[in-house]
Amino acid sequence: MLVVKFGGTSVGKPERMKKIANLVLTMPGKKIVVLSALSGTTNTLVRIGDHLIAERHTAAHQEIAELEKHYLQFINELYESEAYQAIGQEIVSRYFSLFRLLAAGKFDDRSYRELLAQGELISTELFYHHLQERKVSARLLPALHFMSIDENQEPELEKISERLKPILETLNNIDILVTQGYICRNHRNEIDNLKRGGSDYTASLIGAAIRAEEIQIWTDIDGMHNNDPRIVKKTIPIAELTFDEASELAYFGAKILHPSTIVPAQKYHVPVRLKNTMDEKAAGTIISDKGSRGQFKAIAAKDGITAINIKSSRMLLAYGFLRKVFEVFERYKTPIDMISTSEVAVSVTIDDSKNLSSILEELRGFGTIEVDTKQSIICIVGNMLLEKEGVLKDVFHALATVPIRMVSYGGSQNNISILVDTNQKDKALNLLNEGIFHL
């Protein structure tokens, strides 16, 4: 079984949706097709939700009306026959009635999450009927029946697997199953989601749950590039990555993959292939247990980082001190990304600053605290980073004109992390592209 995921741009235009149907039909064997919402839809639903939370009803209704026009145009071009035009209109009218219903009642966080889920529900329904019109035998597999997260928002992989198995056995004679990315149920059985960009994560969770042959992520670029193509002009695709390398890149900001995508795939050794819907012949990237050796493979950057420095000449070297510091972050369920220590101080970085003021309040008991916000982690990924001489020389030489706030090196063979002020990020990515990739 293959799990094939198509992102927003891959389904964002009627001709593209038709194209991915062709693509799926050329793939051998059984497949589960995971779809995102049409490009722009989730952003629009977020804006509608924000308007409704803030009780800006007119603005919300304007957005709903514009989105409805977009969908009416979409079905008009997607379906050929009158019968399917009518089906398309019924689908659009049903979803937009629901939006207006949600907008009319008490709009809380739960309604917001229900609203956000509609993008994937409508895209899969439209695609499924497109396959029907082409007389392709397929089924809709409702993600809300099997995809779940626990009270810590962590996907319940074993339960997902147990729920999927009997469903797949029943649908044994069907080659194409279409399901929604991104959406799930939470521990209260409410509709929830896997956070923005979460359709990649859905594909990987399904792939791991059913021990698929391969997970394919089809998007608008020919694989993982060596640097962020939105910021750096000359970037090149990477043919092979190990799970560890891809995991670091996804976690540290390579937008092509949701930060957690690699985790379930790696657990069950299911290879992940990144492919370009706009150029299906392009090789893309294969992510697996194996990987080619190469000193520097790629760079990614993650914004919105806060650095916290704790200075305590009395206690820092005492054993048990760092444990106490880490326990504060643990109590607030806030992961630490980077750490650097000196004799009198320790610096850590976090990207979730929701509980920052409570964390700082507790840390003040340990010493003097300094906080730098608007920082970015630049993560350089490769292998043999610890074995070769001159690795840091090349990196620091490239970054000679960039002020560096923190460095983390030696934690693994795969990663050098560098913290810079976000206003230095673009410059740093470009300098590293020239300095270490010679592009």
Ligand code: ADP
């Ligand atoms: P989808 O809608 O298919 O999920 P995304 O927009 O989430 O697509 O991800 C694809 C985009 O990720 C690319 O268009 C590219 O701009 C961006 N991107 C950022 N970093 C990288 C990278 N290192 N390699 C490839 N693409 C990247």
Ligand code: ASP
């Ligand atoms: N539609 C969701 C988003 O835009 C999930 C995804 O596209 O992966 O975030």
Ligand code: MG
């Ligand atoms: Mg994405």
